[in-house]
Amino acid sequence: MSRKGIRPPRGRRFSLVTRWSALVGTLLTLGIGAALGLTMLLPGQPWLVLAICLACVVPIAVITIRSEIRPILSLFRALEGTVASYRDGDFSFSLHWPHNDELADLVAAHNDLGSVLRDQRLDLVQRELLLETMVQNTPVAMLLVAGNASRSGPVVYANVAARQLLAKGRKLEGMQLGELLQSAAPALSDALARGGDGLFSVEGSEGGEDEVYHLARSSFTLNGRKHELLLLRHLTSELRRQEVQTWKKVIRVISHELNNSLAPLASLAHSGAELVRRGQPERLPQILETIGERTRHLESFILGYARFAKLPTPRLETCEWSEFVARLASQVRFSLVGALPADPAQFDPAQLEQALLNLLKNAHESGSRPEQVELQVRRAHDVVRIDVLDRGSGMSDAVLTNALVPFYSTKRSGTGLGLALAREIAEAHGGRITLANREGGGLAVTLVLPLVAVPA
Template sequence: MFRLQTRVLIANVVCGAVTLASGALMLEAGMSGVAAIAVALVLGLVVALVGARVAPAPARRALRALHDGVMGFAESDFATRIAAPSPDEVGDLVAVFNRMGAVLRAERAELIQRELLLDTLLQGAPMAILLVDQRQRIVFANAACRRVFHGAARLHGRALPEIVPLAPEALRGPLRRGEDSLVSWEHDGQEESFRVLVRAFHLNTVPHRLLVIERITHELARQETATWKKAIRVMSHELNNSLAPVSSLAHSARVAAERPDAATRLPAVLDAISERVAHVTAFLEGYARFARLPAPRREAVPLAPFLATVGQLFPFTLDAPVGDAHGWFDPGQIQQVLINLLKNAEESGSAPDEIRMAVDQVEAGIRFTVRDRGHGMDEETMRKALLPFHSSKKAGAGLGLSLCSEIVDAHGGRLHLARLDEGGMAISVWLPGRTGPA
């Protein structure tokens, strides 16, 4: 069987031969030269058209099939397979098409299996996972999301702002702001702690956000147990370090009392004993304050003079004037909270002019937010930041943020930690108004 190129060449030769023969016959028949040439060209054209219609018909059918197959590829239909018409160029093209279809079918089957495996893993994950596109539409939500959003039957395709009110109140702020957070709320009849992680990325050049809400109650409970063990070790070590010298000094005092110069030696020994006792007392008093936190005595507090007093102790920059706004809280306790937060911001390495505070009237209450540009916290430190006796500072007692959290909780408020994209931390304290929770 001739290849297509050969058949076209033969058709051209036949067409030329017919044209020449027709011209010669017309001249022998006595026709003029112009008329003979015209008739010969017409006959050659007729032969060429007939050849074009008859000779490549299988090739035309194969090309139409290839066209339809490629259009199927565009619509993700890779099932088409074309029978090769003949071993020519068109046949080679058909063979390439069939091989390409087989490869695409295999790759799609593998992709489907991978997607099925990934979906199974995500749906079975204990943490709630949400994927949100640039229009705030939910493009993926796993089964755990239904527990977080109070049994919402369908989340896919809905707008994130539409479902935020379905979440527990403590979770709504972090979801709206789109920032990493540690929050707590009552879940299944008991207080549970959750970690919110938010990550931005591009999917097919389109901005997306991944939100993960993970329960960390058991992890925190284990850390709390370890923290209490550490506290006991710290207290035992501190007491031993103080009591051992006291015991030695007491013995020295007894010996000195028997000496003739007791009146001159005893005061120095007793002063040393008093110093060690004072150190132990101060050490234990710090922990006692944490354990014996009094109930807050709320009152209407004008914010402008209150913040001015705080600023005299630890300078900061206020984002906007508070005017004649009032808060409803224990001024002494909340002053202690803000001073602790400002002190932490200063010790984080932030420049004084980069320590700022914002005061907002939100959610039927008031929110203080202290921001800095220091070294911030890593995830491990954030998870443990509110635990008693945990400190990232060498000389820290680990009571600062945990005491702040206790004070805020006693007010019925919330303390929230977040890392800033530009570096540093933002720690906010929300306190309910006079009609808020007691």
């Protein structure tokens, strides 16, 4: 009864009701005809006629009905078998029914269901194969741990990079994470114990350079049980490339600034010496004033780099917003939007003041009118949002992407440290900084700080 890929024929349709009605009618006609014939042959003996009719018609009816029901019962058993095959993941079987009736429709629907399940299973297998190939060939070490990784649960899955990193290529599935960490670098155990994402360094072999890794972790529930996914990414070579590029850029910026300052200073010194030689000292004060101005500019430039490189850990104080904003307003012009939060906050007032001074200075230099430079401080859930708003020219997508990168600047005389320093200060307080163009023109720079700041 079970065949592969066979569809029932589509000829003349006879429903089950029609077939069974014809069968019952035929049996009744046969019984009535036999009774009438026997009554004529055996008049006056009705009980004998009834007995003979039953003896002849009942076996014929039983045999006929059994012959009709047997294929239906076989079909039901075949349906039961194919459903069991579907439950076991085998969708290769389909059914055949020779008649064109309601059972043929049931068989066709069953075969269509098997075809859909078969196609879905094939698509799923292809997707799983693609995903497995991608996961196994990624350079990021991936570990799936049942339970909590901090409590050293069993390893459920590990890719090739994880096996190479933790077990020299051996299989990790089924092993306890605690056993693996005993032979791994202590820095990895410490990073897992701290919780959350982060960077850690592993001492290089044979006194080589330390290797830097990034640990990312994500928890989810699988089959009703908590699992944790650990991702270990090797960052040493990438950080080294970025460090080289950063140093090159720093050297170019400093070299450019020094050349721009030292060349005029040398020229002015030569001019001063020439004036003294000629006995024309009346222009010396102007030359000396220009030399002093260029020297102060160069000093400010170098101090900016030094301040960025040596940002100290924030010294948190409980500060009232009204006093802080009033001190800020005495140094730079801005309009306050909305009311200040009534509750004080914890932050380093000197560092936050420096960050906001840089942002407000940038707002004034953006082309915005001074009265359109605005400051807004508001509390949102468990954070404080500080917005510096202007109506200048805003930023292009390329500038927005690189604006927070140290030493990146679109200004001719800019150092590229203002926004980078503000970001460093925000992150040191456990917060972040975001930039977005405003509708109608201008830029919105937002500092988001936790209510209880935790130094990074």
